[in-house]
Amino acid sequence: MWSGPRNISTALMRSWENRGDAVVADEPFYAHYLVKTGLQHPGRDVILSEHEADCDRVVAGLLGPVPPGVRVFYQKHMAHHLLPGMDRGWMEQVENCFLIRDPRSVIASLHARTPDPTIEDTGLPQQRALFDEVRSRSGAIPPVLDAFDVLSDPRRVLAGCCEAVGVDFDESMLAWPAGPRDSDGAWAPWWYDSVEASTCFSPPRAGTVDLPSELEPLVAECTEHYEHLHQHRL
Template sequence: MYLKNTHFFGWINTFLFGTDFFVIRVGLYRMEPKRQVRIALWITPRSLSTAFLKCMSTFEKAQLFQEPFFTAKMFGPERTVIIPQFDSIFENLPDVKNYTYEHVKNTLEMDYPGKDLVFTKDGAKAIYGRFECIPQGYQHVFLIRKPSKVHVSVEKLRATAQGIGVDKASFYNKDQKCLPGSPYRNLLELLEHVRDVLGQKPVVIDADDLTISPGTILKKFCGIVGLEYSESMLKWKPGPDPRWRRAESVQSLFAGMTDAHNNSYSSTGFTTRAPGTGTETPFSELSDEVRKLVEDSTPYYEKLAAMKIKIED
């Protein structure tokens, strides 16, 4: 027997047996490696973003980041929010001393071999004014929620912080990025930068739609970003995922200060509700401060909502 013209990734050709020729054509194909998907989720506060992170944690081969730019903004050497009561503590947190914006960008752009998904979620206000640090190679997704729900929830957290000695005004007035309409203004301008400068088509998800039809929204989301949808995305284990990368000292500090993430951490899936149901504080019952925040935010929210993934096309 004589084997002629063998090519490892081509065709195995002709076998000779004496004077008879038998042509065996066996196709051997190179298996292309699975394409790694990189997603940056930009959020407004209190928009089910931690639940969304837990949803992304259902992917086994995933590299996951929890608000690294927020860590730089609040606690790193370039922090812009100054809370006098805790400033001396933040200066001595060992694992945030290197959390500069450039460090976060470089970390997100690193190679993560063996991972099918690299996912980071962060606040739009955290990157606002530092768009040059937006990591390259990511698909950018924007998570929104009705301003009344967001601002009422943030107000409760501010009240909790005030109860442990943090000046309530620190969360807004000392932050140079708190423009009228924030945080929706920050999110919209970030989206416009991604669309107009980076040339990406906006992907917007409304958190309220995730509570009405999570399967529908996630299936459409996966189709857009190139992930394989599975119903296993709808259920997860309670508690933080040990794969989430965030400064441990920051995580511990927030756990001690507020119960901001308790519901998300204890959740095992998206809490669903029927359309037209759910709790929302009537506008007339809002405080004057929150009412003004909602009024300033609504035009930006409406522009964002006009681009969102819809439950029904």
């Protein structure tokens, strides 16, 4: 699942992990991304000490054997972690899906933690480029999930996603126990407080999202990329 930041990507990972036949990977390219970009994200030292930073080894793990009884290997990816120059051939061996969220909500959430977010920070241009690449290589339209739709009608959207990737929908995907998971990335203490308190998908918040006027051009720039993907949503 290719997502961007400040989405419901971790809640969606909880949903899939709650199946009895699934294991998950939480942002497996994050350590490599931190090494290559030099970014000083919260928990950087812990992340680099606990997670593989060699992208070739990461890919080998993503394509490697899964434990007995596992039918679904759900991988939560951030599109911007797939840096230019990284091999993408492995993507032809997995089912690629995309999770999007309306730019205004993404930017509002980013702005709360990053004073001056950029379009690259939203992950939307990277998602669009990946979507177009996957579509071109496969000759088919990859499944696109919109966060608003997932929150509004999780059963319908999750069932549609399951059908699109060839697995049966499981009712256990609609609710999960609160708390942390062993599968959570080492960055969880800095980012996962809300999802750790959750037990299901909450209905989307009503009303409009207010933003400072200086961020409106960024919203407009992101909207083109969002709509390119949104038109294909399940």
